Amino acid sequence: MIDNNVKNNIDESTLQNEKIEKEELLESVSTVDNVIDPKNDQIIKLKIQLAQLQEHERNTVLRLTAEIENIRRRNTQEIEKIHKFGLERFIFELLPVIDNLERTMSISDNSNTLLSAIIEGIELTLKSFLDTVHKFGLKSIYEINVPFNPEIHQAISIIESEDHKPNQVLTMIQKGYILNGRLIRPAMVTVSQSK
Incomplete structure (x- = not known):
């Protein structure tokens, strides 16, 4: 692409040249003697008309070029959005799987030696699963003892404390989740209230 400064300089010099040509044409029309040759008069009018059409054409080309650039920019932004949030529905459907694996880990009995290998397998599966979804921009909302934020939390009950x-x-x-800055599911929490 041409550097914008160079392009602007070219555009400005072209405009100046066209203005000078117009002024010269207008001066030549005004300085013509009383006796005007009809052919010369017609040539001058056609030259003026040609200059006007060229200027109009140049403005149209500049306007269309700017419009094409705007369309390209908007399309690029739309494609980026699609890439970012195209997985939203898929990941939303995976959230119950994550919840179930986490519940399984929370109620598992590590003291039972017969189940320790299974529990370890579930733990590794959950870790691998979470690592994978985090790579795609999924973040969990799980903090407690933080101020209630209605944008990311859903209060299930209020407890006086x-x-x-x-x-x-x-x-x-229940944990909440954010995908690339967009809330997918709010965290379900209990909130304190003063007595």
């Missing part, structure tokens, strides 16, 4: 500040997340009932 003297030990916590009002509107603090006390417990996490």
Whole structure:
């Protein structure tokens, strides 16, 4: 692509040349003696008309070029959005699988030696699964003892507590998830309230 400064300089010099030509044509028309040759008069009018058409054509080309650039930019942005959020529905369907694996890990009995290999396998599967979805921009919302944020939290119940500040997340009932900055599922939480 041509550097914008060079392009602007070319455009400005072209405009100046066209203006000078127009002025010369207009001066030549005004300085013609009383006796005007009809052929010369027609040539001058045609030259003026040609200059006007050329200027109009140049403006049209510049306008269309700018419009094409805007279309390219918008298409690039749309493609980026599609890549970012194309997985949203698929990942949303995977969230119950993650929840179930996490529940399995939370209730597993590590003291049972017969189940320890199975539990370890489930733990490794969950870790691998989470690593994979994190690569695609999925982040979980799981913090407790943070201020309640209605944009990412959904309050399931309110519990009166003297030990916590009002509107603090006390417990996490279900994790929430964000995909590339967009909320997919809010975190279901209990919230504190002062007595």
